[in-house]
Amino acid sequence: MLMETSVWFPLVFFLVILVVTDTALCNAVPVQAMFVFGDSLIDPGNNNNLKSLASANYLPHGIDFSEGPTGRFCNGGTMADHLSILLGLGLIPAFTNPSTKGSNVLRGVNFASSAAGLLNDTGAPFGDRLSMDRQIVGFREIILPQFKRNIGRETTTEGYLAKSLFFSNMGSNDFLTNYILPTSYEPKLYSVPAYQDHLTQVYTRQLKELYNLGARKFLITGIPPFGCIPFAIVLLNLKDDQCVSKLNDMAMHLNSKVKTMVQQLNKELSGASFLFWDLNNIMTEIIDNPSRYGFKYTNIACCGAGRLNSILLCTEDVPFVCPDRSEYVFWDPFHPSDAFNAIVSEQAYGGKLQDTYPMNVKQLLQL
Numbered sequence: 001m002l003m004e005t006s007v008w009f010p011l012v013f014f015l016v017i018l019v020v021t022d023t024a025l026c027n028a029v030p031v032q033a034m035f036v037f038g039d040s041l042i043d044p045g046n047n048n049n050l051k052s053l054a055s056a057n058y059l060p061h062g063i064d065f066s067e068g069p070t071g072r073f074c075n076g077g078t079m080a081d082h083l084s085i086l087l088g089l090g091l092i093p094a095f096t097n098p099s100t101k102g103s104n105v106l107r108g109v110n111f112a113s114s115a116a117g118l119l120n121d122t123g124a125p126f127g128d129r130l131s132m133d134r135q136i137v138g139f140r141e142i143i144l145p146q147f148k149r150n151i152g153r154e155t156t157t158e159g160y161l162a163k164s165l166f167f168s169n170m171g172s173n174d175f176l177t178n179y180i181l182p183t184s185y186e187p188k189l190y191s192v193p194a195y196q197d198h199l200t201q202v203y204t205r206q207l208k209e210l211y212n213l214g215a216r217k218f219l220i221t222g223i224p225p226f227g228c229i230p231f232a233i234v235l236l237n238l239k240d241d242q243c244v245s246k247l248n249d250m251a252m253h254l255n256s257k258v259k260t261m262v263q264q265l266n267k268e269l270s271g272a273s274f275l276f277w278d279l280n281n282i283m284t285e286i287i288d289n290p291s292r293y294g295f296k297y298t299n300i301a302c303c304g305a306g307r308l309n310s311i312l313l314c315t316e317d318v319p320f321v322c323p324d325r326s327e328y329v330f331w332d333p334f335h336p337s338d339a340f341n342a343i344v345s346e347q348a349y350g351g352k353l354q355d356t357y358p359m360n361v362k363q364l365l366q367l
């Protein structure tokens with residue numbers, strides 16, 4: 001009996017291992033790294049190392065995050081965090097973190113910076129930040145050379161980057177912290193539609209530059225309905241607690257121009273695949289049907305105080321944090337909750353085509 005067990009045990013064990021690893025391999029997508037460009041929706045703490053008013057490296061931010069308060073404007077993980085975990089890459093290191101060098105850059109780097117936008121001037125009232133152009137310069141001048149030194153001999157930089165995901169979420173701040181801020185000069189130069197065209201032209205140039213540096217698989221988010229952030233409602237909608245439709249119209253029009261840009265880039269750049277992640281569509285759907293997604297509150301910040309918890313911003317000094325955080329679409333007056341980020345990231349990764357266009361992230365990486 002004893003003999004029998006000891007003979008069979010290794011075999012069974014071996015078979016189990018075989019089945020487990022086989023399943024894991026089937027589920028894993030072929031992706032080497034993820035490079036992230038964006039704003040506070042996906043900033044992992046880059047502004048901690050800049051002279052910026054837009055930084056969040058203190059509680060209650062990070063209250064539900066594995067690493068505590070890191071500079072993420074969220075109780076938990078951002079969309080970039082949920083996605084990179086779904087891809088099996090773990091958390092992607094922040095560009096300005098001093099330890100993001102050497103072999104630490106091989107799973108990718110996150111350049112996203114709060115208050116930043118496609119334009120250099122966007123977010124200026126908040127102090128220093130990495131505009132999209134500065135994020136691309138950081139990739140080209142600082143990260144790529146380290147990457148090439150550490151990549152090993154089995155693969156080429158070209159091959160490695162072609163199997164990496166380039167995720168960009170930009171554009172909201174070009175309205176919120178530029179166009180509609182009275183401190184900005186931009187409104188004097190452009191009508192809203194002309195400004196949107198200008199933004200998409202700049203964005204096109206920037207994405208082509210990433211392509212020229214070796215990027216091939218792109219995930220580009222649309223512009224979320226920023227008229228629904230509690231801060232915008234409190235600031236601009238004095239009669240009720242509904243989304244500010246004037247702002248949502250701006251977001252929607254820019255969103256459709258970004259989608260057209262993605263279609264154009266897919267035609268124009270050979271060997272590249274651009275995927276459009278329609279955050280506007282998903283966020284509107286969730287705000288219109290909260291209970292379908294497990295939410296109760298769509299226009300009240302979980303952290304903050306005053307009307308819609310959005311008069312006093314979410315800082316160490318604001319005592320109120322809701323206990324039932326997963327029931328809130330918005331964590332603070334500007335940024336969605338971990339629960340929201342988890343749901344939409346899963347949809348982008350493996351969901352249907354109303355969320356992403358023309359395929360989902362999993363399919364993009366299997367191309």
Ligand SMILES: *[C@@H]1O[C@H](CO)[C@@H](O)[C@H](O)[C@H]1NC(C)=O
Nearest residue numbers: 118119120121131133134202
């Ligand atoms: C940002 O500034 C750099 C350096 O001055 C310039 O080359 C670039 O064109 C500017 N980008 C935008 C979007 O204006």
